[in-house]
Amino acid sequence: QTQMPRGRILDRNGEELVVNQATWAITVDRTLDDDDRAVVLGQLAELLGVESSQLAENYDDIRQSRLKPAIVAVGVEEKVRVAIQEHAEDYPGIDVEKLTVRHYPQGNVAAHLLGYVGEISAEQLEARRDEGYQESDEIGRAGVERAYERELRGEPRRETMEVDPTGRPVGSPIDVEPGRVGNDVFLTIDVNWQRAAEESLAQGIEEARTLQNRNIEDHYETLKAPAGSVVVLDVRDGSVAAMASYPTYDPATLVDGISQVEWDALNDPALHRPLLNRATQGEYAPGSTFKLITGTAITRYGLWTPGTTIRDPGYLEVGDRRFRNFGGIAHGRVALERALTVSSDVYFYTAGYDFWKHWDEGFPDGLAIQETARDFGFGANTGIEVDEQDGLVADPEWKRELSYRINEGDAREDNAQWRPGDNVNVSVGQGGMLVTPLQLANAYAAFANGGTLWQPHLAREVRDAGGDGLRTIQPNAYRTITIDAPTRAAMHAGFVGAVRDDRGTAAGAFAGFPLDELPVAGKTGTAQVNDKGDTSLFAAYFPADAPAYVVVAVVEEGGQGSQIAAPIVRRIIEAMNNLELSDVEANEDGVD
Template sequence: MNDGVRLRLVILRVLAVSLLVTLGARLWVLQVLDGAHYRRVAEDNRVREVVTPAPRGMILDDQGAALVRNRTSLVISVNRSTTDRQRDGGKAVFEQLSSVIGMSVADIEKKIRFCGPKVPQPCWTGSPYQPVPIAKDATPQQALAIIEHPDRFPGITADLEAVREYPFGPLAAHELGYLAPVSQSQLDQQTAQLKKDGKPSSDGTYHLNSLVGVAGLESVYDTALRGVDGVQDLEVDRFGRVSGTASNTAPIAGDNVVLNLDQGVQAAAEQALRATLDKLPGDAKARTASAVVLNVKTGGVIALASLPSYDPSVFVGGISQQDYQSLSDPANGIPLLSRAYQGTGPAGSTFKIVSTATAMGLLGAKPDQKFPCSPTLQIGSQTFHNFEGESAGPITLHQALVISCDVIFDGFAYDEWLRDGGLRNGKGPYPPAAENFVKMAREMGFGSKSGIDLPGESAGAVVDRAQAQQIWSELKDSYCRRAKNGYPEEKDPATAKRYQQYAAEACVDGYLYNAGAAAQFAIGQGQYLSVSPLQLAVAYASVANGGTVYEPQLAKAIVAPDGTVVKRFAPVVKSKVDVPPDVLGYIREALHGVTTEPGGTGTGVFADWPSNIIPIGGKTGTAEVEGHQDTSWFASFAPVNDPQYAVVVSVPDSGQGAMYAAPVVKSIYQAIFGVGRPAALPGGLPPASLPSVVHDAGAIAAPQANGPAGAVPPVAAGALPDAAAPGAAGGAVLPAALRAGPAATGGQPAQVGVTSAGGPRAPPSSGAG
């Protein structure tokens, strides 16, 4: 053997040894180092999941009435793992099924096909091994036709399935929310997190056919409500045929969420708003209004109403594109939007509690000091007027709130603006501006989100000098372009010309914090202020309770299906108002005068109110909005001697606060305290305890009697003249559908129904005595 041959043999031996070493190393990596991973992958290839959705928890009001529950529905489904193995792919079975459920074979095949990039709806997004529902709410006759003839319908099942139900229709729809199929992005995020944590995919909360909360409380408390889905792992062969069951985990029902919200008060608020909107001229579909009722001692949300509303059941089983567009259409008032916490605008004179607190708490105004309430006040080139040019002469701030004198508060704001350096456009440097009116507004919760346990809350706006400069910098180019090109889209030439003049002025010196806008801020108007009804209710609650700003809370507790209290939600203090207690007391007394003293802007509405039993403090507001009719406001609290509730109502595009919003507030108090009607809250106080589960019966029982001893007694029906009856002063008669709702079953194994004491209670009736 020559040297060349010997060299080639050595090279071949080296290559062979290298290949063996490489293969051995790779085999060690696959079997030892990454063995667990590949065993898991192999297991995943061998096992397919079939998910049984867990019964979702109920959402209950403070008395135990089910606002959202589950109902059982007969669902007919197609199991493709069976029909696909049939000789004709299930065609014969589908023809038999078509004659039973009245659906064409073509439509059945569309519903059971798998979704993909080029496959439009309808299609199936779930697992190939999951039965595909094709007919929900089937009739018993249809189900029996399938169950009694399994030989004719192989692969077809008829089962009971829990679906979401809203017993009171659109009542509190914005707060309750709705469900929708889990999105692909949610599934991808879950997969990435499970991979990062080294957990199998079966540990995930969501599955391909999961429904998740996407709005309201259904979204915020989705984790508690959803429970744990049951998972059946099916063993399959290499052809995808089921050969056995690897494991089976039963579903665990979700927890129930108990609210501070009261169904009776909510129904009364929504019906009173509807009655008011029905009286207004114009397109009723586009009319909007909102109401807020808070527990001033805890921040609990007793009612949160917004019209127009919608029925959440439209989302059950999937909403059509046409229906969704209708719910989002401004011509219909955008029913999906809650004006109570997502809508903002000027608050009008209801904002004067902030200005009074600023004048007395920060600027040195005295309780008995008198200020001129003249018909007008001149600030630069602008003339500010009292309502209809009224004059009251020298009066105290108490009287200024009672009769709602604008120019006194305009004057305070103008003087403060001067102390802060006026326009501050000369040579500086200037000392930092105190901006006391802005400071006080923010202390009372304006200009920031209240913290309510709902998604999408608006923060409103409280603009200071620095923010005004920033906003102008961002919008300057737009102002200047509009100053040059005008507003050709505006139909009214006079309005277009006025807007163009505004734009021209803003283009030049829009960064200046001008005196006129500062004065308007003090009376709840102008470009520097925008508030939501919820924020205004939080502010009035802080005045009523002595200066504590609470975060509004809908949820009161989370309760397991067996009645165990999983979590109680304690009141959350957001901030404290830095105002002396005597000043807050002075404001409360002045607001009481609004509804009781001669000249008070609310006395006409509350003239027949039993103020000696349930004294009410409140403030009217009439906010001017460019291009619209006035917004009617009324903000209040009661009882004045021991405040328990703050009630705020806003009716845009209507008129004066005393004409539209105040009667709605009165109707809500009638419902709460039982004035001329049965009380929604017996004793005038929220329940002292939670609804409880009766273990033997598996039912929800109402909580104990409301409140401690000494509670404000309800006013007996007949105690007031007919003028105080609902409808005569802004109240409204509730329809029968709201006066007596259906029995509220839980739709869960541990909760077969709600007791008569804890079911939907009859809201206040229309009886006037």
């Protein structure tokens, strides 16, 4: 059985992202003893101009089958192939084999989305042997390569042979199944927008590393900003237009196998796990971007009306605790719209406290914020084709389970209590709340489109090698969220104000942007993380008056939302609309 070439992966416009490339590979017979193998690897190293230790590492690559000759070099030059084949007696146990390998015309663009292929594992083989897989077959191991394995793989070529008593083939095959090359998968992303998202994210992270970490008071230290992500969603059908994760990796390095040391580095937490797709697998406190949820809950459950004003002196006292606005700023009397524009924590703290009182008294709306969060898709998979995390909706049940898991004795019950401060923190996206960037983008997309929660998806269509359409991936709307018209109008105006009002938290990031021609609405977020710098978040949708796309940026230890995440989003929106690209520039005095 011989695997046929896999299908291509292309963007929404037919730009090739992954194709196949013919290449020559050198293999070493595994029956050679250690001494003979060391000799021939030394000869090969001299011929190839590499270290023999590198060839030995390739020989020992854990992803290669021990039942087949080991591939030690891929992409060898023609003169090397000829030298080995013409002087085979000098290279016992060495052969040259033509392979078809994955090639990436766009470089490492969209690496996390595309994923990679590798040798089938024992567990995968056990589960899929009935599908025609054999030892050492290649299979999609991550991303689109894995999600659309059945479409991309094709049908292997099979030859039935007669063999002699020693197992050697006798004569020509008595039956041949020619096989079929894999089908092509067209994605929903635009490669140019994808590239802009990755470049903007990387630029923003470099900029964040120049800013002072103001959470450290006893010495000067800059923000670490080790990682981040971007998600761009079409609010009209849930399709992913771009999705970036940093740090990234080069999928081409996985084509010909890597050493265990290199593989470990790609998964090392100390190196921020470059293989991790933070857009779907990173979990973060959403900070003030979560005010979308609390604002919706306030009117949905009848706590207040959109016009109800709350006095904001810069803090809220709950028992002996004082919960402050960012920077302790007092905003005076604010209603829902203004509270979103200036990001009044006190407005939402007060709502969280009032809901807690209802919970404490046994009223059914006591967990209104949590129920609304779940309605918007938090705390559960979105259903996208690639690996993702659920996030976490913090509630009394979660806190009790956590306390009994990590505490002992009387501390278990004492710390299991759901106290006012817990709900106050949840109201502004802290206190145990965790979301993925994709979940956050999907929630804002649902608000922007009027209440439809789509299942995010990466693929648009499957075609055969001849270009004939086989399957169209249909959008799936799996929930409708009811938001009354006055509430939606007030919140929308608040999000618009956050970008264009003089006191809007994102106004500085969008200074000079042509908002009259391309109105943008959005919300900044700054999430506190124990013993680390703040997480910088920004969620935006545009055009604000007829939303088409949502753009979300999250930067770990990146400072305030207005400092880094908002400028990243601005640059991506510029790229998507063919505007002059601005540099991602942060200001020292960012706001929430």
